[in-house]
Amino acid sequence: MTKTASIVVVSLFVSGLCIAPFAIAAPAQQNKMKACNAEATAKGLGEGKGDERKAFMKECLSAKSAKAGGTQQNKMKSCNKEAGEKNLKGDERKQFMSTCLSN
DSSP states (O other): OOHHHHHHHHHHHHHHHHHHHHHHHHHHHHHHHHHHHHHHHHTTOOGGGTHHHHHHHHHHHHSOHHHHHHHHHHHHHHHHHHHHHTTOOHHHHHHHHHHHHHO
């Protein structure tokens, strides 16, 4: 290989390493955006609410993921406990858990 070809190959490899973390982070950010949108809508902050919605979305998206993860874990525990108390099984349990976790 010539020196120029080697430089091109190394450059492409290094640029790939730099871009990879952004490609991995994108789905997490998209999921966070979906969750914040759903929460805003549930709180009555629909698309037409302007500044209120913007403020809420800014706060929601800037919240640390650890905080959100802890909340999700707590939600999962409480939904599981409630489903167990109701003796739900199979499809009934799946439906209940889906509804419970989305609230």
